[in-house]
Amino acid sequence: xxxxxxxxxxxxxxxxxxxxxxxxxxxxxxxxxxxxxxxxxxxxxxxxxxxxxxxxxxxxxxxxxxxxxxxxxxxxxxxxxxxxxxxxxxxxxxxxxxxxxxxxxxxxxxxxxxxxxxxxxxxxxxxxxxxxxxxxxxxxxxxxxxxxxxxxxxxxxxxxxxxxxxxxxxxxxxxxxxxxxxxxxxxxxxxxxxxxxxxxxxxxxxxxxxxxxxxxxxxxxxxxxxxxxxxxxxxxxxxxxxxxxxxxxxxxxxxxxxxxxxxxxxxxxxxxxxxxxxxxxxxxxxxxx
Ligand SMILES: O=C(O)CCC(=O)C(=O)O
Ligand SMILES: [Fe+2]
Numbered sequence: 001x002x003x004x005x006x007x008x009x010x011x012x013x014x015x016x017x018x019x020x021x022x023x024x025x026x027x028x029x030x031x032x033x034x035x036x037x038x039x040x041x042x043x044x045x046x047x048x049x050x051x052x053x054x055x056x057x058x059x060x061x062x063x064x065x066x067x068x069x070x071x072x073x074x075x076x077x078x079x080x081x082x083x084x085x086x087x088x089x090x091x092x093x094x095x096x097x098x099x100x101x102x103x104x105x106x107x108x109x110x111x112x113x114x115x116x117x118x119x120x121x122x123x124x125x126x127x128x129x130x131x132x133x134x135x136x137x138x139x140x141x142x143x144x145x146x147x148x149x150x151x152x153x154x155x156x157x158x159x160x161x162x163x164x165x166x167x168x169x170x171x172x173x174x175x176x177x178x179x180x181x182x183x184x185x186x187x188x189x190x191x192x193x194x195x196x197x198x199x200x201x202x203x204x205x206x207x208x209x210x211x212x213x214x215x216x217x218x219x220x221x222x223x224x225x226x227x228x229x230x231x232x233x234x235x236x237x238x239x240x241x242x243x244x245x246x247x248x249x250x251x252x253x254x255x256x257x258x259x260x261x262x263x264x265x266x267x268x269x270x271x272x273x274x275x276x277x278x279x280x281x282x283x284x285x286x287x288x289x
Contacts, residue, residue, distance in 0.1 A: 136188025213246025
């Protein structure tokens with residue numbers, strides 16, 4: 001069965017419902033041509049400078065470029081996309097907060113072989129999360145078209161509800177084809193992998209992922225975004241980066257200071273053990289929610 005597609009005016013709850021059931025959904029045309037164009041031009045120097053991966057998982061014909069919040073203002077818009085944040089909030093039920101987990105352009109070059117089929121949540125040291133308990137809401141924005149020939153992501157629809165640590169072959173999967181500007185949303189539990197590129201052009205996708213805030217971030221945002229730049233960024237983005245408590249007491253600074261207040265240079269003792277009000281409405285969820 002093919003991956004379900006939604007239009008950009010779909011609701012976050014609808015997208016989250018499909019994600020909880022299928023583990024994946026495509027939203028067509030969510031990114032404007034303008035944001036993609038700015039992203040390409042901001043990132044071009046980094047694309048040119050990056051080497052290929054060292055093994056089959058990261059891909060010997062694949063380039064991975066991270067640090068997108070620092071390197072591209074357009075990427076910050078994608079990170080803060082309201083439909084994506086709303087979907088993450090709706091999917092990650094019961095979470096006090098979620099945060100940015102990683103940002104990475106994945107450029108699958110001609111000649112690349114299929115990436116081993118995996119779950120992204122295996123990054124958490126293979127902890128066996130309960131079936132149906134999603135810890136990640138992930139995106140792959142198509143910067144080029146994603147086709148079966150050029151390495152569209154391979155997915156197993158519904159596999160987010162399968163047992164853990166299963167092994168699959170590419171024949172067990174289907175390609176998540178979509179035009180540039182569309183976004184594949186998928187959960188941390190979905191079995192998937194990058195596709196083989198049998199074309200003569202590079203397939204580029206922007207992987208921006210979010211996780212429950214009590215899990216460690218794969219890309220360290222406090223070091224990937226220099227503090228001088230962080231101080232210039234808007235509060236809502238900083239909270240998603242991790243400058244917010246991840247739950248009642250997670251992530252305070254010294255005398256219970258709120259992390260955002262500490263970044264802004266507020267030296268007064270805080271009340272970080274209060275209700276985490278600094279978490280923006282877009283991603284806020286009380287423990288009783
Ligand atoms: O680039 C893709 O299509 C998927 C890559 C992937 O799943 C990964 O690197 O974890
Ligand atoms: Fe993956």
